[in-house]
Amino acid sequence: MTQTACAAQxxxxxxxxxxxxxxxxxxxxxxxxxxxxxxxxxxxILDGKVHWQDGSVIGLDTAYRPTARVYYYREVPxxxxxxxxxQILFQDENVILAYKPxxxxxxxxxxxxxxxxxxxxxxxxxxxxxxxxxxxDRETAGVILMTTRPQTRHLYHQLFVDDAIRKDYxxxxxxxxxxxxxxxxxxxxxxxHWTVKNRMQPSEPSFIMQVVEGEANTHSEISLVAIExxxxxxxxxxxxxxxxxxxxxxxxxxxxLLNDRFYPTLLPKGPDNFATPLNLMxxxxxFIDPVSGIDHDVQCxxxxxx
Numbered sequence: 001m002t003q004t005a006c007a008a009q010x011x012x013x014x015x016x017x018x019x020x021x022x023x024x025x026x027x028x029x030x031x032x033x034x035x036x037x038x039x040x041x042x043x044x045i046l047d048g049k050v051h052w053q054d055g056s057v058i059g060l061d062t063a064y065r066p067t068a069r070v071y072y073y074r075e076v077p078x079x080x081x082x083x084x085x086x087q088i089l090f091q092d093e094n095v096i097l098a099y100k101p102x103x104x105x106x107x108x109x110x111x112x113x114x115x116x117x118x119x120x121x122x123x124x125x126x127x128x129x130x131x132x133x134x135x136x137d138r139e140t141a142g143v144i145l146m147t148t149r150p151q152t153r154h155l156y157h158q159l160f161v162d163d164a165i166r167k168d169y170x171x172x173x174x175x176x177x178x179x180x181x182x183x184x185x186x187x188x189x190x191x192x193h194w195t196v197k198n199r200m201q202p203s204e205p206s207f208i209m210q211v212v213e214g215e216a217n218t219h220s221e222i223s224l225v226a227i228e229x230x231x232x233x234x235x236x237x238x239x240x241x242x243x244x245x246x247x248x249x250x251x252x253x254x255x256x257l258l259n260d261r262f263y264p265t266l267l268p269k270g271p272d273n274f275a276t277p278l279n280l281m282x283x284x285x286x287f288i289d290p291v292s293g294i295d296h297d298v299q300c301x302x303x304x305x306x
Contacts, residue, residue: 007113009122010071012053017066025050025062025070040075049073079115083274086120089143089298094291095156096121096130096146099300102277105138112138121146134160137244139261142169142282143300155290160241165287169236169246170302172279173255175227183227191235192224196249200242208262209244211252218242220249228305231258246280279303 015028022028026045030038042060044050050058050072058070084101091097098121100106105116113119121130125148133145133156145165147153159165175183182188197219203210219239226233232255236246244263250256251263258279261267284299 007074007108008119009108009113010051010073011108012069012071015064015066015068015070019064019066022064024060025058025064026060028064029070029072044072044075074113079112080271082115082272084141086117086124087300088121088124089300090296091125092292092294094147094149094152095133095289096125096148097285097296097298098144098146100136100141100144100282102141103138103272103274106132106136106144109138117144118146133157135241135243136282137280139278140280140282141277141300143285143298144282145285145287152291159287159290165285167238167282168284168286169238170281170283171234171236171246171250171257172231172303172305173234173250173257175224175230175232176254179224179227179232180230190225190227194222194253196220196222196252198249198252200245200248205266207243208266209242209248211248218245218249220246222246222249222253226305231305233303233305 013029013032015025019028022031026041029041029050033041041050045058045060048057050070052058053069053071082101082104084104086101086104087099089097089099098117100117104120105112107118108114108116118130118132122128127148129150130146130148131153133147133153136142136144145156147156179188179192197216198211199214199216200209200218201212202208217240221237221239223235224232225235234250238245247257247260247263256263259276260278281300281302283302284297286297288295
């Protein structure tokens with residue numbers, strides 16, 4: 001039998017205004033989340049794991065309240081701890097700039113609920129209002145901007161809307177035979193630079209992206225800066241921010257990232273191999289703080305060619 005644990009942070013659902021055939025919250029939950037099962041919801045309510053926004057407990061006969069939020073605690077498989085530690089690189093009253101290790105999701109998703117960066121930082125700081133200002137894939141490590149105060153959060157989101165924040169990545173990939181040959185002949189000087197612009201859209205399955213014909217909706221600046229054997233160290237700057245953009249752009253150059261389980265071939269789902277992380281790092285983040293005015297330039301340790 002699979003061991004389960006209760007999520008440390010609650011999820012919530014807003015009770016729809018238009019539903020009129022459910023007299024109790026329990027009846028709504030059992031119907032709305034039918035795949036979970038009525039018996040599971042009954043036990044969660046009896047265990048005090050379902051409550052209103054103010055914390056007051058919901059019972060089996062608690063009346064349905066249109067537009068109210070109902071909070072509940074998911075039961076999830078016991079999670080394998082990601083054996084790498086996050087770091088706080090900078091903190092003030094509005095933001096935390098943190099290092100997220102490989103394999104650790106930023107927020108709860110799928111089978112990862114308690115084992116995520118947001119939960120770890122909330123435990124470390126005691127700040128329950130921590131939330132990410134942008135995305136960083138679970139497989140990618142590096143610097144991420146987290147906000148701590150709901151009343152100023154929109155100002156940091158606006159940085160990304162206005163392209164007022166600079167993100168620089170590092171990656172390692174196996175080089176094309178042509179580049180290796182040119183380098184060995186002494187015909188190649190570094191850095192070698194590419195501007196990559198193309199159109200990307202979801203493939204099949206939908207979490208995989210592909211390049212298609214049409215007007216470009218992605219743009220990355222990529223430079224090869226060092227070579228060791230048949231492996232290159234790259235600096236990458238995403239000008240746009242599509243899902244998996246840098247991974248797909250490196251693939252389009254014929255140099256997929258080392259240890260990429262999605263590209264060029266989607267590998268079967270299986271347990272994480274912590275010894276072979278994706279070789280992609282969000283190494284540097286630069287922006288002017290819209291509240292404090294601080295000119296942030298925060299970096300983490302990058303890759304080393306050996």
